[in-house]
Amino acid sequence: MSATESDDDPVSALRGVRTSIKWTRYAPDVLPLFVAEMDFGVAPQIQEALIERVRMSDLGYLDGPGPLAPAFAGFAADRWSWIVPEDRIHLATDVSVGIVETLRIALPEGGRVAITPPVYPPFFELIDEARCEVAEVPLAEQWGTYSLDLDGLERAFAGGVSVFLLCNPHNPVGLVHDRETLERLAAIAARYDVLVISDEIHAPLTHPGVVFTPFARVAEPAGARSVCVTSASKGWNLAGVKCSVIVAGDARTAALLDSLNEEVACRTSILGLHANLAAYRSSREWLDDAIDRIVANDRLLARLLAEHLPGVIYHRPRAGYLAWLDFRGIGLGDDPAVPIREHAYVALNSGLTFGREGRGFARLNLACSPETLREAVFRIASAYPSSAQEAPVWWSAGIPARG
């Protein structure tokens, strides 16, 4: 089944067969548009690869990335012109584990790790799990446009931050950091010898016309140390099969990653490895199809909000399928996801979990059928009819809109 076939079942059909958190956390009358999982069917090549491994009873332990190293390197070269030496690629259970294990070897005695809220909520906990301290350097925001606060990051680096956990592309705002910004970041990181761990899990889902730059591509020439943590799990919707890669961006970091405990690879799922292999090698068409569906939903959501909830400001993603919605203009309080779930029966992610900067915001998942998206907006607009009021001037001027 491809991403464009009949796999966009109505929500009720998916609820009948799927058992993940998306389908079990809330009552059946709640439309689940929260956790970052897709409603699309898994790529046929990946389904086959998984079935084949089970058929072969090939379900043992792993010793390292094996064929995944050239498969990932091939994808990175074709998609992003990033040439990755295969011996710099290591295996981990998932991207979260990759972050924690990298922090453990980079900062064995603990240390300060910068993050840029609003940001993927587990970043706070992963740093804590590695017995390190969070240093918050919020994204800069002006007229609905987010960017890295490079001056703030430089101050943090000068003030004792040892590692920067970069989200590239950024969850939840869908920002794909441009090359020039990343080059400036690399220069600052090199100046203070800060290791940048770049979480690039959303990169395969970069939208057409947008250029994604792997941080390592600009870091190494600038003399900065970097690690890329990534997986096919987001792009191809494979979170449950548990496999990711940790990639050293330079020779010094390669030596550091060679000290990863061998258990890190052993704890990775062999099914996950084969699913990732099939994704990078033979499911690129499926990926492009999925991106097209996401981009169509992005446009649809922009239209639906303009029509039915014009007071809600939509920060449109340039990668991935997460929509960052600003409800402050319509008075739903600090945590709009709560009243929206209770009164409109739509489950969104609470903006507050992304950091203080998420107050008044919520995150919506666009990787669903257009029907589901329409239903979600209609439910919210019906629950809050007074929200169909004037939009902020700069929104109606179309400043944050694209495409």
Ligand SMILES: Cc1ncc(COP(=O)(O)O)c(C=O)c1O
């Ligand atoms: C930025 C980011 N990193 C990591 C993850 C989780 O990845 P994994 O399941 O491989 O730990 C997510 C999931 O949505 C994410 O958005």
